[in-house]
Amino acid sequence: MSKETEKQRWQRNFADLLQELRVAQTGVQILFAFLLTLPFSNGFTRTTGFQKDVYIVALLAAAAATALIISPVAFHRALFRQGRKPEMVRFAHRMASGGLAFMLISMVSAVLLITDFVLDRPIAFVLSGLTAIWFLTFWGILPFVRRNWGEDDVDDEDDNPPTGYRD
Template structure:
C-alpha cells in the first residue's frame, strides 16, 4: 500500500470539502427559495412587525450562507491550474464554516417565523430554542467533542489507501 503524497492529500481534502458543500448548498438554496417567495403569498400580509423582522434576518442569513457556500467554486475558477490547492482548501474550509453558521441562523429564524405565525409567541420561542439547541448539538457540540475521542481512528485512516 502506498502512502498518499501531499498533493494527493490536498486533492482529497478538496474533493471531501466539495462533497460537503454540495449537501449544504442544496439545503440552503431550498430555504432561500422558500424565503424569496414568502412575501408574495396571501398570508404574508397578516404578519406582525416582529415576524417581518425575523423574516429579514432569515432571508439575509440564507443569502449570506448561499454566498459563502458557493464561493469556493468562484475561488477555484480564479485559481484553476495555478497549483494553489492548499490555499483553496483553507479558503473553502473557512467559507464552509461561515456558511454553516449563517445557515444555522437562517434555519432557526425560519422556525421562529413559522412557529410565531401559527402558535403563541411563548410556544414559538420554546420550539425555536429547542431547534437551536438541536442544531448546535449536531453541528457544533458533537463534532468538536468527537475530535477528542482518541487517536485510534486516525491510525486506522492512515492505513487506508488514498481515494481517487
C-alpha cells in the same frame, strides 16, 4: 495501503470539501427559495412587525449562507491550475464554516417566523431555542467532542496518516 503525497492529500481534501458543500448548498438553496417566495403568499400580509423582522433576518442569513457556500467554486475558478490547492482548501473550509453558521441563523429564524405565526410567541421562542440547540449539538458540539474519535482504534501502523496530517 500506500501513503498519499501531500499533493494527493490536498486534492482529496478539496474533493471531500466540495462534496460536503454540495449537500449544504442544496439545503440552503431550498430554504432561500422558500424565503424568497414567502412575501408573495396570501398569508404574508397578516404577519406582525416582529415576524417581518424575523423574516428579514432569515432571508439575509440565507443569502449570506448561499454566498459563502458557493464561494469556493468561484475561488477555484479564479485560481484554477495555479498550484494553490492548499490555499483553496483553507479558504473553502473557512467559507463552508461561515456558510453553515449563517444557515443555522436562517433556519432557526425561519422556524421562529413560522412558529410565531401559528403558535403563541412564548412557545415559538421555546421551539426555536430547541431547534438552535439541536442544530448546535449536531453541527458543533458532537463534532468537537468526537474530533479524535477512533484514534485509539488503529491497529495497523500503515493506516496511520502521515505526520502533520489533518483533514
